[in-house]
Amino acid sequence: MFAFTAVVRRFALGLCLILFVFVFPALVAAAPIAKVQRIVTPAGIEIWYVQEPNIPVISVSLGFRGGTALDPPGKSGLANFALGLLDEGAGDLDSLAFQKAIINRAIHLNSNASRDLVSVSLQTLTRNRDEAFELLGLALGDARFEAAPVERVRGQILSVLADEERNPRNIAARTWFGDVFQDHPYAQRANGTEIAVRAITPTDLREWARGRFARDNLIVGASGDVSPDEIARLIDIALAGLPAKAYPASVPEALFPSTGATQIIRMPLMQSMVIFGLPGLKRDDDDFYAAYVMNYILGGGGFTSRLYQEVREKRGLAYSVYSYLAPLQHAALYMGGVATRNDGVAQSLDIIRAEIARLAEKSVSAEELSVAKQYLTGAFPLRLDTGSKVAGILVQMQFESLGIDYLERRNGYMEAVTLDDIGRVARRLLDPARMRIVVVGDPEDLAADGS
Amino acid sequence: MNRFSVWRAKLCAVRILFIALAISIVALSHPRASTAGPFNSEYFELDNGLQVVVIPNHRAPIVVHMMWYRAGSADDPVGKSGIAHFLEHLMFKATDKLEAGEFSRIVARNGGQENAFTSWDYTGYFQRVARDRLEIVMELEAGRIRGLVLDEEIVRPERDVILEERSARTDNQPSSLLAEQISAAQFLRHPYGTPIIGWRHEIETLNHEDALAFYRRYYAPDNAILVVAGDISAAELKPLAEKYYGVIPAAGVPPRRRPEEPPQISPRRVSFTDARVAQPSLTRSYLAPGHGTEGGDSVALQVFAEILGSKSTSRLYQALVVERPLAAWAGSSYQALALDTSRFYVYADALPGVSITEVEAAIDETIAELLLNGPSEEEVASAKGRMQDAVVYTLDNPQSVASIFGNAMSVGLSVEDIESWPDRVAAVTRERVMAAARAVLRLELSVTGILLPAEEG
Numbered sequence: 001m002f003a004f005t006a007v008v009r010r011f012a013l014g015l016c017l018i019l020f021v022f023v024f025p026a027l028v029a030a031a032p033i034a035k036v037q038r039i040v041t042p043a044g045i046e047i048w049y050v051q052e053p054n055i056p057v058i059s060v061s062l063g064f065r066g067g068t069a070l071d072p073p074g075k076s077g078l079a080n081f082a083l084g085l086l087d088e089g090a091g092d093l094d095s096l097a098f099q100k101a102i103i104n105r106a107i108h109l110n111s112n113a114s115r116d117l118v119s120v121s122l123q124t125l126t127r128n129r130d131e132a133f134e135l136l137g138l139a140l141g142d143a144r145f146e147a148a149p150v151e152r153v154r155g156q157i158l159s160v161l162a163d164e165e166r167n168p169r170n171i172a173a174r175t176w177f178g179d180v181f182q183d184h185p186y187a188q189r190a191n192g193t194e195i196a197v198r199a200i201t202p203t204d205l206r207e208w209a210r211g212r213f214a215r216d217n218l219i220v221g222a223s224g225d226v227s228p229d230e231i232a233r234l235i236d237i238a239l240a241g242l243p244a245k246a247y248p249a250s251v252p253e254a255l256f257p258s259t260g261a262t263q264i265i266r267m268p269l270m271q272s273m274v275i276f277g278l279p280g281l282k283r284d285d286d287d288f289y290a291a292y293v294m295n296y297i298l299g300g301g302g303f304t305s306r307l308y309q310e311v312r313e314k315r316g317l318a319y320s321v322y323s324y325l326a327p328l329q330h331a332a333l334y335m336g337g338v339a340t341r342n343d344g345v346a347q348s349l350d351i352i353r354a355e356i357a358r359l360a361e362k363s364v365s366a367e368e369l370s371v372a373k374q375y376l377t378g379a380f381p382l383r384l385d386t387g388s389k390v391a392g393i394l395v396q397m398q399f400e401s402l403g404i405d406y407l408e409r410r411n412g413y414m415e416a417v418t419l420d421d422i423g424r425v426a427r428r429l430l431d432p433a434r435m436r437i438v439v440v441g442d443p444e445d446l447a448a449d450g451s
Numbered sequence: 452m453n454r455f456s457v458w459r460a461k462l463c464a465v466r467i468l469f470i471a472l473a474i475s476i477v478a479l480s481h482p483r484a485s486t487a488g489p490f491n492s493e494y495f496e497l498d499n500g501l502q503v504v505v506i507p508n509h510r511a512p513i514v515v516h517m518m519w520y521r522a523g524s525a526d527d528p529v530g531k532s533g534i535a536h537f538l539e540h541l542m543f544k545a546t547d548k549l550e551a552g553e554f555s556r557i558v559a560r561n562g563g564q565e566n567a568f569t570s571w572d573y574t575g576y577f578q579r580v581a582r583d584r585l586e587i588v589m590e591l592e593a594g595r596i597r598g599l600v601l602d603e604e605i606v607r608p609e610r611d612v613i614l615e616e617r618s619a620r621t622d623n624q625p626s627s628l629l630a631e632q633i634s635a636a637q638f639l640r641h642p643y644g645t646p647i648i649g650w651r652h653e654i655e656t657l658n659h660e661d662a663l664a665f666y667r668r669y670y671a672p673d674n675a676i677l678v679v680a681g682d683i684s685a686a687e688l689k690p691l692a693e694k695y696y697g698v699i700p701a702a703g704v705p706p707r708r709r710p711e712e713p714p715q716i717s718p719r720r721v722s723f724t725d726a727r728v729a730q731p732s733l734t735r736s737y738l739a740p741g742h743g744t745e746g747g748d749s750v751a752l753q754v755f756a757e758i759l760g761s762k763s764t765s766r767l768y769q770a771l772v773v774e775r776p777l778a779a780w781a782g783s784s785y786q787a788l789a790l791d792t793s794r795f796y797v798y799a800d801a802l803p804g805v806s807i808t809e810v811e812a813a814i815d816e817t818i819a820e821l822l823l824n825g826p827s828e829e830e831v832a833s834a835k836g837r838m839q840d841a842v843v844y845t846l847d848n849p850q851s852v853a854s855i856f857g858n859a860m861s862v863g864l865s866v867e868d869i870e871s872w873p874d875r876v877a878a879v880t881r882e883r884v885m886a887a888a889r890a891v892l893r894l895e896l897s898v899t900g901i902l903l904p905a906e907e908g
Contacts, residue, residue: 055847104833106840159779162729271618303555316611378562386848
């Protein structure tokens with residue numbers, strides 16, 4: 001977002017994490033809503049589509065159910081490794097030929113794997129659409145996974161892993177997930193471990209692509225300046241040839257530890273990195289919207305949240321302090337974090353615990369609830385300002401089973417949240433005694449506890 | 452994280468300062484040669500000197516509203532490094548009409564998102580709001596052009612916040628510490644050698660008087676650019692701009708004059724060793740002409756940067772990552788927009804087991820070969836084509852477009868300069884690319900920075 005700037009006022013991570021939640025605040029009542037069309041292609045693929053006639057760009061977002069949590073034991077990092085090879089040669093094109101084909105046409109082909117979902121996105125100028133969709137189809141259905149590019153990408157991943165070994169933020173995150181999820185696949189690192197990445201073979205990669213890129217776990221969202229018939233034709237060019245069925249796979253439900261704990265990883269840093277988490281609630285929980293509004297007030301909302309006010313504005317303890325809901329498919333988390341000087345860690349955690357307890361005991365004021373709803377409903381259109389954002393939201397709506405009219409109904413869900421709802425969900429979620437905390441740095445006056 | 456995103460994350464994390472301005476100007480190109488520009492921007496000035504740009508985009512009923520001041524960290528007084536950035540934070544505190552925190556509460560209550568940013572040459576503030584809330588944020592922004600109220604009680608905790616920001620952004624990141632050293636080594640006199648966020652020992656001494664002095668000197672309508680992009684036209688914006696901004700008197704802000712840098716006559720090297728570094732990496736910075744530099748050919752240099760190292764098909768990536776392979780990543784970038792001297796960068800991260808000396812030799816060899824024989828006509832044509840296509844994507848993103856205008860205009864470019872960019876890209880020839888590159892990629896104009904892991908044990 002701030003690629004052109006050097007220093008911004010608010011820690012950008014906070015913004016990234018908010019996006020992670022996949023919740024789309026409701027509309028301003030007066031604002032027209034993007035019109036979502038459901039299209040079924042001649043080959044039978046369903047697309048949710050928003051037509052935008054004024055900009056000669058097509059954006060497509062694909063979701064494939066099942067993410068890094070499906071990486072087999074001993075082969076962690078497999079999904080990301082395979083995705084890294086998608087533009088390294090496919091069909092008749094070797095690595096360089098494929099890269100020239102996309103780069104010289106300014107085609108953007110990106111991919112990402114979360115714990116539960118693999119995402120592939122394509123953006124192209126409308127005039128290059130046929131080539132772009134053919135290349136997308138090749139990448140998904142006929143990637144070559146040749147030895148030279150496989151070794152090159154393996155080297156890049158190992159290089160990233162070596163950085164992660166020493167990176168305080170990464171150490172904190174993987175320690176936290178490892179502690180909370182133990183043997184559950186959610187504990188695995190997205191990039192894998194060095195041993196696992198070294199063990200992955202071209203056959204593993206090829207089988208992964210064959211097993212995951214299939215019609216029955218595919219979700220399609222798109223936005224562009226072409227007609228519904230034309231987007232259907234293009235999607236069929238790319239996707240009609242995919243196999244009908246993905247390889248069967250499932251992830252068990254995960255349990256959150258019943259007691260709190262604090263772990264300290266000692267490193268000689270001037271600022272400690274703190275991550276904390278509680279059990280959260282899933283996306284389809286009846287109280288999800290109440291929890292979303294509650295989190296905005298506690299630590300989710302811009303410069304106005306309670307944590308921001310108490311930790312940063314009043315006391316200057318941190319540049320970054322935040323919380324967010326992380327509803328996974330097989331676990332529900334309520335996460336937060338702060339980065340603060342070593343002599344401020346204990347104080348910051350005390351304040352965060354006290355704010356969590358205060359919200360559980362006394363809920364929020366009518367004024368706070370009103371401001372939160374005004375923000376959350378009013379800011380919705382900001383999520384729809386580019387074609388790629390629209391395409392991405394259309395995939396999330398399908399992934400979370402929110403319904404094709406979700407954009408219109410969303411406002412009502414948010415408006416319907418009452419003070420009682422917030423009080424109830426706060427009592428349910430906000431128990432400081434269950435906090436699992438990881439600190440990376442050299443904190444003063446702080447002891448590890450729990451298990 | 453897959454390789455696509457690894458690549459982007461690398462760029463974001465490590466090279467953000469370096470690629471920054473290059474990216475926005477790479478986007479300033481267009482597929483057709485015409486007198487009308489691709490952005491359909493509209494421009495007017497108010498009597499008090501405020502420059503106003505409107506860039507219409509009607510996808511959604513929203514606008515981004517940005518106020519850019521021609522004052523950045525390179526305008527920090529000697530010994531007060533970081534004051535421009537510090538002031539940026541303090542601009543969210545009290546004014547003569549609002550209590551501390553009220554500004555942000557009003558923006559939030561109106562469903563708006565806001566932030567601010569500081570660079571060497573500018574400081575910017577923005578809100579993204581539904582179109583029917585535009586007037587509210589204009590009133591707010593107008594209120595803090597001259598109405599800021601500060602005292603030491605407000606300033607003290609925010610100074611601690613900024614020290615934490617410095618820890619997070621710089622002190623906890625060895626690559627940022629090296630970048631700071633490279634800039635400091637490159638500029639003997641010019642303030643581009645001082646970090647935007649400031650040196651820690653100077654940040655610790657900044658007070659409200661320093662912030663107010665900077666504020667009074669630079670924050671005025673005649674030293675600002677208003678950029679509004681989204682669902683609006685100039686005809687609709689002008690009465691609002693006059694109502695809220697037109698009433699603020701000009702302050703007669705004089706043009707900026709920074710100390711001039713003496714010519715660099717010898718290569719400089721810095722290295723930084725840190726236990727948090729996994730593998731060696733190299734970053735080299737060359738002094739380069741910018742868009743405003745007389746006799747410089749910045750457009751041709753942009754094309755060169757694209758050929759040398761902007762993508763995985765580039766010369767550096769192919770030579771160091773694909774063919775040898777010696778590096779996990781390698782590339783180049785050019786920061787074309789600066790009020791004073793610009794910079795051209797090359798960088799590479801060594802693979803495990805490869806010495807940085809080998810990597811550097813391969814970089815030197817790749818550059819030398821390209822300077823000697825030049826790129827092919829096809830490489831030049833496809834680089835120009837990519838730069839032209841990139842602009843179409845920016846049309847889809849009001850925030851990016853607004854940032855391009857604000858950034859370029861805050862270092863002295865005009866709306867016409869920006870809109871006519873495609874023509875200048877189209878006119879670049881292979882000969883001009885080679886001449887521009889040969890003038891800049893000379894070791895005596897460079898600082899080479901090496902980041903090294905601490906010895907094990």
